[in-house]
């Protein structure tokens with residue numbers, strides 16, 4: 334056979350296959366209860382257009398003479414009520430017999446009266462002009478659609494399969510989403526949770542693909558400028574990170590495909606985890622220096638590790654979700670804090686950072702919480718529970734009244750790891766706690782763990798009752814016994830005043846305006862307020878923060894003149910000793926084989 338004939342045959346085969354697939358997809362769409370269409374005819378206006386089609390013949394779930402269409406109030410992974418319905422406009426509904434009556438029955442619910450019609454179509458627009466990992470964005474450079482803020486749900490159909498068709502603007506060539514593609518830009522969606530958990534990047538993003546552990550990984554890089562990386566090196570480093578992440582829990586990889594959507598723009602940052610994908614945001618300069626690049630790979634490690642910790646292995650409250658209300662849990666210190674610990678631990682396993690860098694990261698976490706006044710006011714479990722009203726809504730008093738479940742959770746992950754390594758003589762680590770829960774809760778029945786089950790798993794692996802630690806230091810605010818824990822892994826920790834006998838006034842000032850007053854300081858106890866304008870210190874015009882303490886001693890009092898609501902006031906402020914502590918960690922490098930074994934387990938030697 335000649336090559337031209339072969340080519341024609343091949344073409345016929347492709348055409349035959351395609352027409353067959355198209356027919357299948359068409360049939361599948363016709364028998365579908367629910368389908369979504371996402372289009373963006375005019376990206377410059379920042380409006381996505383959504384069409385939802387509902388075939389009531391195909392479901393027995395809806396018996397009322399109306400259907401409620403609802404917009405989520407928040408998106409999993411970012412624990413704040415964001416009221417996505419605020420961006421919706423132009424909601425309309427029709428059937429084959431014309432427009433249907435509708436009523437807005439709550440801030441996020443549109444009720445459509447079906448009047449015996451079986452085929453319902455609703456259309457609405459969503460304003461999308463906020464480029465964060467938990468919102469949506471559309472302009473002439475790309476579209477980024479986050480399920481929770483774009484797609485409505487019907488409460489009776491949360492578990493129903495649907496089809497999503499994306500119609501990119503004519504200037505956009507690519508659609509990146511971690512959903513099975515059944516026809517060009519048409520995707521199969523398992524249920525509403527999956528739709529929310531599958532952010533979509535639409536545009537001309539740079540696509541990089543690699544395969545490891547039997548999973549196809551895709552990186553979709555969005556940037557307005559050329560990025561300074563070598564593709565080969567980038568893939569090699571991503572591979573190291575994802576393989577080291579997978580080694581924590583071990584076993585078969587739970588994903589078929591995985592997608593990294595990476596936005597590069599000045600002034601953006603952070604990441605959001607999803608079931609089979611993540612969205613990460615970073616600066617276009619992320620690849621320019623080793624430090625920045627390692628920081629970026631830490632973000633990749635963090636979000637990728639979440640595909641196990643929180644997306645699958647999770648506290649009971651975190652899936653299935655209530656999309657309209659707060660979902661409370663004490664355990665974000667495990668879901669986020671442990672992930673923060675592991676992001677560095679994974680870089681260490683991957684050989685991307687050395688022991689010294691690990692020590693400095695661990696010391697930085699401990700110093701952050703020990704120097705936070707809120708650490709003695711709020712426990713890490715309260716911090717988790719109140720994320721909705723505190724962590725995501727910080728104010729000028731947050732450092733006095735709250736502790737970060739990310740930072741303290743990371744410190745506690747390291748503490749529990751050191752306890753387990755010590756108690757098991759270097760045989761086990763925190764990995765084994767996660768492996769146990771992953772097997773018993775997620776793999777066995779895809780349910781979340783309770784507070785008690787989490788503590789019990791730690792105790793089972795450590796072979797020790799951990800009630801004192803949990804009651805007083807995790808559910809309470811007592812100081813951790815650091816020296817004892819570090820002793821377990823043949824290391825020493827030093828916590829000491831960073832500037833002994835140095836006077837401290839206890840305020841933060843920006844352009845002469847007080848932005849923060851520290852609990853326990855002279856300023857806090859003797860009258861300086863946030864928003865005061867500092868005019869004079871001891872009769873001299875105030876220029877910079879050093880004016881409070883320069884050539885002064887601990888125990889002395891200074892006169893501070895401030896302007897508050899247009900009125901000038903004077904306060905006598907005692908200078909106290911600066912309470913800031915510095916933390917350093919040192920390995921002992923003992924000769925004892927057991928000490929070496931424990932240290933090696935801790936530092937992955």
Ligand SMILES: [Zn+2]
Nearest residue numbers: 635639669672
């Ligand atoms: Zn996280």
